Amino acid sequence: MISRRAITFGIPALLLTACAGGGGVSPSAEPEYRAVPNSGYDAWVAAFKGRAAGRGISQSTIDAAFRGAGYLPLVVERDRNQTEFTRTLEDYLAIAASPERVSTGKAMLRRYGSTLSAIQGRYGVEPQVVTAIWGLESRYGEQRGSVPVISAVSTLAYDGRRGAFFEQQLMAALRILQRGDISPERMTGSWAGAMGHTQFIPTSFEAYAVDFTGDGRRDIWSDDPTDALASAAAYLSRSGWRAGQPWGVEVRVPAGVSTSGRRRPSQWAALGVRPAAGGSIPDYGSATIIRPGGRGPAFMIFHNFTVISRYNNATNYVIGVGHLSDRLVGGAPIQGDFPPDSKGMTIDDRRELQERLTARGFDTAGADGVIGSKTVAAISAYQQSAGLPVTGEPSLDLLNRLR
Numbered sequence: 001m002i003s004r005r006a007i008t009f010g011i012p013a014l015l016l017t018a019c020a021g022g023g024g025v026s027p028s029a030e031p032e033y034r035a036v037p038n039s040g041y042d043a044w045v046a047a048f049k050g051r052a053a054g055r056g057i058s059q060s061t062i063d064a065a066f067r068g069a070g071y072l073p074l075v076v077e078r079d080r081n082q083t084e085f086t087r088t089l090e091d092y093l094a095i096a097a098s099p100e101r102v103s104t105g106k107a108m109l110r111r112y113g114s115t116l117s118a119i120q121g122r123y124g125v126e127p128q129v130v131t132a133i134w135g136l137e138s139r140y141g142e143q144r145g146s147v148p149v150i151s152a153v154s155t156l157a158y159d160g161r162r163g164a165f166f167e168q169q170l171m172a173a174l175r176i177l178q179r180g181d182i183s184p185e186r187m188t189g190s191w192a193g194a195m196g197h198t199q200f201i202p203t204s205f206e207a208y209a210v211d212f213t214g215d216g217r218r219d220i221w222s223d224d225p226t227d228a229l230a231s232a233a234a235y236l237s238r239s240g241w242r243a244g245q246p247w248g249v250e251v252r253v254p255a256g257v258s259t260s261g262r263r264r265p266s267q268w269a270a271l272g273v274r275p276a277a278g279g280s281i282p283d284y285g286s287a288t289i290i291r292p293g294g295r296g297p298a299f300m301i302f303h304n305f306t307v308i309s310r311y312n313n314a315t316n317y318v319i320g321v322g323h324l325s326d327r328l329v330g331g332a333p334i335q336g337d338f339p340p341d342s343k344g345m346t347i348d349d350r351r352e353l354q355e356r357l358t359a360r361g362f363d364t365a366g367a368d369g370v371i372g373s374k375t376v377a378a379i380s381a382y383q384q385s386a387g388l389p390v391t392g393e394p395s396l397d398l399l400n401r402l403r
Contacts, residue, residue: 033147033191035070044158045069048167052174061178068184069151071158078191079160089292089316090338090347091370096136096320097327098368105135105328115226119212123233124243132325133232133311134225137199141225144196145189149173153193153202169193172202181209181218188221196220197228208235232311239310240303245284247308247322248301250276250335259289259298268300276335292316297336343395353394356402357382 049062087095095101109116109131116127131140138144150173157166173193177184189195193202197220200209209218212230220228253259254272263271265281273289275281276297284302291298292315299319308318323334340346345353347369354367354375362378362385376392383390386401 033072033074033151035072035151038071041071041155041158045154048154048157048170052171055171057171057174057178061174065150065174065177065184066154069148069154072147072151072155072191075147075152075155075191076159079156087316087370088338088341089296089319092316092320093323093334094347094368094370096316097324097333101135101139101324102327104140105131105324108134108140109328112225112229116229119230119233120243122212123230123237123241125233125236125241126243126325128325128328129236129247129308129321130229130233131328132321134197134229135324136317136320138197141197141223141228144221145191145194145199147188147191148184149187149189149193149195149202150184152189152191156192166193169202172206176202176205180216181205182221186221197225198232200231204235205231208238210234235311236307239307241307242303245302245304247304247318247325248287248299249281251281251289251298251300252276252336253289253291253298259291262286262288265300273300277332290315292319296338297334343393345394345396345399349396349399350394353399353402354378356399360402 351369354364
């Protein structure tokens with residue numbers, strides 16, 4: 001969510017996961033986070049416990065929370081070495097709305113249909129939108145994060161770049177434990193403390209998490225995703241979600257038409273703007289038109305675009321959630337053409353490159369057209385075997401050599 005993303009998360013900003021090309025949109029399989037002795041951390045925790053007690057946290061909660069907690073150097077390493085890794089919208093959507101993510105999402109819509117309908121009845125957020133957030137945040141619950149949250153956020157509060165922010169998260173985590181929503185052993189998440197199916201940080205959990213099952217606990221960690229899905233819907237609802245309205249619509253804009261300003265759909269239509277899929281756009285209120293990156297597909301966006309951005313304010317993320325939600329209920333893929341990348345390659349060129357490398361024995365772990373770590377490694381290995389300069393970079397020359 002937006003407060004969480006201030007930490008810098010990538011696919012958003014994202015928690016990137018390994019996929020065919022080595023990119024992704026959800027927490028990756030966690031490396032092993034081992035606690036190590038650190039006297040400075042121990043002294044900081046001792047002082048923090050006093051502050052926590054002074055703010056109403058019981059001694060039993062403090063003792064239980066820090067029993068087994070420790071300093072995690074890998075968390076600090078992750079925090080200090082975050083790469084500003086920005087994917088194009090084309091690459092982002094290739095991951096966010098991949099065939100696998102769409103098919104799995106449709107299956108989840110069917111499996112949890114009655115639950116999602118009940119959630120919609122209470123919060124007014126459509127099932128496909130909640131499911132799309134679930135799909136991007138944790139790959140439908142497959143990758144919820146396994147790092148102990150108390151250890152992670154206390155480590156970052158002591159030794160991170162944003163100590164005050166993470167101390168705030170740590171205090172909130174203790175209040176969650178004290179309320180009885182979860183035990184310290186089950187309170188796990190990402191290296192930066194984002195938790196559960198929908199990756200709430202502790203302060204966002206406090207503000208928006210709900211007990212939809214009625215068991216007295218707001219359990220977003222359980223294998224049963226009900227509370228987590230309802231919590232995501234509650235977040236959107238309280239952020240102003242308008243039921244029955246889209247996030248946006250892909251459009252075609254005639255050459256020479258300015259896309260600046262806000263207009264109603266009928267006013268845009270008078271300028272020649274048309275839905276990419278044909279037909280007309282109902283009057284959902286005033287709208288703007290955006291073209292991420294300045295080239296490629298354009299989108300007419302409405303109020304709900306802004307609502308999703310409050311969950312995560314990265315434009316690619318909002319379009320990813322919106323487009324995936326459309327695909328889950330039968331919407332078409334993006335119609336507009338994306339321009340070639342900086343090396344002159346289209347996504348089809350990159351897919352062919354991955355396929356040909358794999359066929360030569362240099363496995364890219366799939367062919368989604370997204371250049372990630374696995375593809376870079378495969379290119380490097382091929383270049384080395386062929387006696388070429390090892391750059392790890394894709395190119396049309398390399399593709400032609402492999403043909």
